[in-house]
Amino acid sequence: MTALIEAKNLYRYYDDHCAVHDVSFNLNKGEILGFLGPNGAGKTTTMQMLCGNLAPSAGQIIINGIDLLDKPKLAKSILGYLPDTPPLYKELSVDEYLDYCARLHRLPFRAIAKAVAKAKGRCGLEAVSDRLISNLSKGFQQRIGIAQAIVHEPELIILDEPTVGLDPIQIKEIRALIKELGSDHGVILSTHILSEVQESCSHVQIINRGKLILHETIAGLNRQMNGASIKFTTREPIDTARLSSLEGVTNITMIAKNQYLLQHANEPQLLEKVALQIIEAGWGLGEIAPVRQSIEDIFISMTQKDEDAR
Structure with missing residues (x-):
């Protein structure tokens, strides 16, 4: 089975500072990978490299068999990305914005309405379709951010801090959505919230000072928790x-x-x-x-x- 994403020996330097040091891992369909690390550990830099927003200083990223550096447009068409700040145009309505995102992903014109409706349904946005994004709560704006990441039905979904700033009810709803997405896609979830990894993910990895220091299944992590x-x-x-x-x-x-x-x-x-x-x-x-x-x-x-x- 071809891995949805293969990160091989990734490095990223900023002048003399090595922000990411020899990071390698795979992710398969149906897996949700929780990506943990203290502030400044290299999480966001790694996520940006995986999405093609930042070129690695060395290493290789393969997305569903496609080299991200060799064929960036084709590789990026297979992934959806929610950065830590959702890329929203708040002067648009929810429908207008998701329609625009679907067009950016070059969906066929006849398929756009159906794709937008499906993304809204999965993210619980039907009731706010006609409302301006600027008038919606932080929780709804996070949902819209996830909707734009999945509107084109990508194989791989990358979410950077998707629950930051949300209240407990909103966090619970977003976690349930992430688990649902994980059944049909591969998901990478960057977070500071440790309990979020236990509740939402199938695998966990910890990065510190740019190096991966743990890659484990949640079952293996639970074994460590129960008897070490x-x-x-x-x-x-x-x-x-x-x-x-x-x-x-x-x-x-x-x-x-x-x-x-x-x-x-x-x-x-x-x-x-x-x-x-x-x-x-x-x-x-x-x-x-x-x-x-x-x-x-x-x-x-x-x-x-x-x-x-x-």
Whole structure:
């Protein structure tokens, strides 16, 4: 199966500053990729390169088998893009604007009305068809931005911060729309909202200082969240070196007197092995339980490890 998008060894320099460093990943139809990173990490620069708005300093971008640099018009016809600020002409009505966008995408004249109606239906815009965009709320304007990105039925949809500035109800509606789009298209979603990735995406990747430091499925991320740490207490101080020798143990930290946090590489049955070691050593096991990490914990841990490595 041909990937909808293949990013190969992308670099982007601004003078001597490397904003994106050797970024590579694939996206297939039916996948929603959540693209995370702290401010200045290189997310928007990467998104602009994927859309052809910014040329990479090095590397290759293949969209549905078409090289973006060799055949930019053909490649761009296959994708829809919502930048972080929707590209709206607010003096137009919703219908006028989407009609204009459909024409820009060179849809056949007879197909425009049907395409606009379908985009409005998917984005919940039928009730505001005749209203000026300038008179609509931020939530509706975000919906219009998504509608212009999908009016030509692209294979690939790229959304940069689609829920920024919205209220909780609007965010919930946009997330539901993104999940629906993901069933028929490939979607890349850049966001600062970590919970948004869990609720909307099938895959997640984290970028920090221009480098990808994590690419994982949501199922794999959930496994990390469910079993990467063990918290336990003992009556006597423990020999951390002895417990550290257990397979899979990566770190042991004393967080209070005779209270410890053990981190591990998702080693199965490690909790039972740790408990047995404590009992055999006579340290007096008080309590022991797995610690569920949040996606925020993993995000901070991954970015901190990357900073420490640098």
